[in-house]
Amino acid sequence: MTSARPTRRRGAALDEAILQATIEELHAVGFRSLTMDAVAARAGTSKNVIYRRWPSRGALCVAAYLRMLPTDAEDTPDTGSVRSDALALLQRANERMSTPVGQMLRELIAGIQAEPEPLRDLREQASRAGVAVWLKVLTRAVSRGEVDPSALTPRVATVAVDLLRNEYSLNGARSVPDAVLVEIVDQVYLPLMRSHG
Amino acid sequence: MTSARPTRRRGAALDEAILQATIEELHAVGFRSLTMDAVAARAGTSKNVIYRRWPSRGALCVAAYLRMLPTDAEDTPDTGSVRSDALALLQRANERMSTPVGQMLRELIAGIQAEPEPLRDLREQASRAGVAVWLKVLTRAVSRGEVDPSALTPRVATVAVDLLRNEYSLNGARSVPDAVLVEIVDQVYLPLMRSHG
DNA sequence: CAAATAAGATACTGCCAGTAGCTTAAGCTG
């Protein structure tokens, strides 16, 4: 596979091949153990070519990560009650975070300190992951009269995922049990909504 | 300083000297940039001696971190209202987390994946930091009639710090602005208490 | 077809974790 390549790739095609190889390596060994040599080998090129495109290992991995994100638009759950909507969103977030890709995001965010620029996109990704969806769910709840409009701020709306994220940052990589999600919703999120209604 | 040492230290005294040197290095350059050579040099000994005591760089740093923890007992704020008590606790937590030592804890938790044993103590440290204090504050609020006893669960009581911690895990090392603390208290914590009262 | 550009190969520097083996000081034991 690496040996007999007919043509010499260039430009965008090569970019793409390198990113693809990086994604595969990330899946295979994770960010922490990924080496530039391995990526180069897998892409059938040399490190040099990579460094001409991305300034560092971290930047390359971030670029690759961003390329591998799911592009399907979020569909917002609409079950008729805040409780089950919120639970559905939380479960989805939990699944995503416990995915290899989710772990990768955490590894990247944790493992890159010295590279503010590519990192910005990542944090953005992580933190704004779904503000809109939560607001949408709450907007519906407001229109049903279940919740007061004063709850429609990012801080309030995303409390549940924020707590979930905190769970991950404490517990490490393991998936969070469903009971915890229910606890977050019933002990925190719903009471909070109630007080805003 | 490294040259003319009269005696050759042994056992506990040497342990101590190495841990001390590690602490100094951690303060000087942080976990990520700490090298075993530097620690050995600072302690006036050799890497060999260190590796006879701790199996790896990570284990050494965790040991050093645990030795440097503040031992002063927490005093619980008692200002007469949940709002200012909570704000005081949050501010204290924020100060601690933005401290070099706090950053170090996060660096360690994030940077050590392959060593479950020493890590357990660390996570413990991070997560149980202050459950008791928050419960105490709430207990007082309950006895004042400000809050309902149903709020006296770890999950509910610590929501504010949990959100703060989340803030750190997203924002990186920087200290969280006071306005965010106020936002957490006024938009989330107090409403939550209200709904439990 | 020639000049410019970029890919690919190879080899190198520098850094650092962890290891090996030896020398020598400290402390114990009789």
Add this chain to the structure above:
DNA sequence: CAGCTTAAGCTACTGGCAGTATCTTATTTG
């Protein structure tokens, strides 16, 4: 205090990896 055991300290090494330099060669473009 002599002799033995233990561990400190020294020096040098292996191996892995990020990032760089240099040169050759394929591809594009004018």
